[in-house]
Amino acid sequence: MSSPIVKLVAQRIALGILLLLAVSVLIFAGTQILPGDVAQAILGQSATPESLANLREQLGLNDPAIVRYFRWLGGVLTGDLGTAMSSGQDIATSIKGRLWNTLFLAFWAAIVAVPLAIILGLIAVRYRNGWVDKLISGLALASTSFPEFFIGYVLVFFFAVQHQWFPGISTVYDGMPLGERLQAIALPATALTLVVLAHMMRMTRAAILNVMQSAYVETAELKGLSAFAVIRKHAFPNAIAPIINVVMLNLAYLIVGVVVVEVIFVYPGMGQYLVDHVTKRDVPVVQAVGLIFAAVYISLNIVADIAAIVANPRLRHPK
């Protein structure tokens, strides 16, 4: 009975894996095209042709690119992301904590932003074209239009400098209690929420409005359902696929697009880590972070696709 769903879902997952492999090739190729190599970077100014040749031999840089690619990929698959050149530390170990921090921040931003956006979207539809709708749309658009660093600094100015309710610098450490941790990320989470809110809200509104033209919405109105019940019970379930799609895009943004916000609040997440190592031209780190971001992006989009498939009663319950 559920065979078409299983097949479709399996297809999406297989495609996602394929796509991720293609991205890994691109990331690897991209770093190969850059002038210079790791040996030059490590030795820097003091490089002599002999020492360079020795180091290249030692690091296996003389092997053909394809061999090095598979060596790197094999390492990634077994959890070995290589060693950072700038610090000599194991990348996997240093990323683990930071990835956790980033996911923590994204999670709390999403917990607030997604329901808020959907509820605001539902309210906007209920009072469509009235002042409530216009106010919601206007505010949401304004919050998105401001660049995130601007919002970040405004939040810091009011809530950290003037009122000192929340810290302006989001320092977190291992073993920090949850309450303190939440207080520390309150401002960056708010900034992120404001950035992604409008997109999801407007998509919810548009998707539901599209469905409101349907005959079954009229049927529901003629049963005597209240305007809000019509939207919630009859319009929303049919608008869910595009909404999930845009929610997932924004979740992906919360994880991979937080660079600026992390830098503003000096939050020890992936974004900060990436920026630090880009400035140091630390290629293995950039590769590793790039691959993780790509994986997050692709998996969230697969989740969106699968959710859209599962939300379709025609696929869930074939004839």
Added chain:
Amino acid sequence: MADKHPKSGMLLDIRNLRIEATVYPPGEPPKNIVLVHDVSLTLEKGKVLGLIGESGAGKSTIGLSSMGYGRGGVRITGGEVILNGRDILKGGKEGFRKLRGREVCYVAQSAAAAFNPAHRLMDQVVEAALLHGTATRAEAERRAVALFKKLSLPNPESIGERFPHQVSGGQLQRVMTAMALCSEPDLIVFDEPTTALDVTTQIDVLAAIKDAIRDTHVAALYITHDLAVVAQVSDEIMVLRHGRLVEWGGTRQIIKEPRQEYTNALVSVHQIEHEEQKPGTTPFLAVKSITAAYGRSHIKVLKNVSVDIYPGQTLAVVGESGSGKSTLARAITGLLPPEQGTVTFDGRPLANRLAERPKEDLRQLQMIYQMADVAMNPRQTVGTIIGRPLEFYFGMRGRERDKRVAELLDKIEMGKGFVDRYPAELSGGQKQRVCIARSLAAKPKLIICDEVTSALDPLVAHGILELLLGLQKEENVAYLFITHDLATVKSIADSIAVMYRGEVVRYGAKSKVLTPPFDAYTDLLLSSVPEMEIGWLEKAIKGRRMASAGN
């Protein structure tokens, strides 16, 4: 002055109802138009009143006013709607919500669109009863199952578990009737409940609705444009036109002794005298043993179909939806290359694929569609639309082209003034005429007409059929006329092919095909066409030899 003590038995009393809407014509200031002009009607408990008229007559608008509902920006601006002794227009939004789904329920034209695809049928059927607290869930479900049985739905115990897409159109229409009856209302508004169905399915649904009305003693407003249908279920009939009352009387009086000229025209529509032409010696287009399927599907939509078309004659292809009529047209035009078989044109085979056919072959076969408004580019004027084939096939330009466009407009009985109009500024009938002119502009030997009159009101359709027949005489063009409407077939065909599940089950000259003895399917098809005769429905149901494919 309102009658405080309504006559006992009076359910609905609409007095001087006036309904208006604001329209926003492009480039002009918005203006108010009156859709319903001071219409009054009364309906007693347990009675059925048929509202009949062409599109734009205000039938649905009046029907929905009994629930205080206006589609789009429609407003009730005057009069009283007295239901169960109170004026519901004074009750406000809350009042409307309390009566909708409880005192008055609605059955829509297309149940397939009116059911929410995301919920199971049972949840939707019992929703109103639960909302208004007239039954507990268990009671409402028991009631629903009993209604499913009464409406002779298959598997009444379990059909509620299904989703709308898992049930056929005719069955959905009956489930929708069950949904309306489930809250035990006093009044049901049936809005063209069988119009979207095949004739063979319509008759079953009609009989089910009639029985259900009789057994539950619910009153009904039955809205339709088909007098023969309404004659089967109504006690009284009200004829409307342009939002005004034309005539109101008992069913027998309206169909047998109409007092108004317009009613008379509605009653006597469809009668075109068309002398059947004998087939010539050689057909110019021969379809030989065509088999076709969509995609790589194993289900053959056309199975071994062969028909011939003679110059200047009409071949009508009839059958219910899904019988392969339109697929045959697609195979002939090359839109769907057949898997087997050939199409011969003027003694030589036509390429299977559209892309491989030379321009000259394309010119010889033209098409007209059911939905004239989606078959035209809304951003092009009538002149551009009709002029396009002239440029494309004959390289006409400038004044020569304009002259020919004017001639064509003349042929379809539309004046020169229409050249600069856009499709949105035309009526349904005018749009279809423009499509006819566009196909004629190519000077084809064959025009394929795919349900060209199905979306039109009977009187307008009548005009289109007469036009097509006239043009056939003048231009000696042949028609392949696809339709599900047997009355149309009788008026215009020279030969007929009856299709059933992808096969031609009966084929020959019109007189031969329409003369008994019939095969089982042709008999079903012919006996399902509603006749303007009281008691026809019961007779027809009794005399049936097979069930329709839609059930």
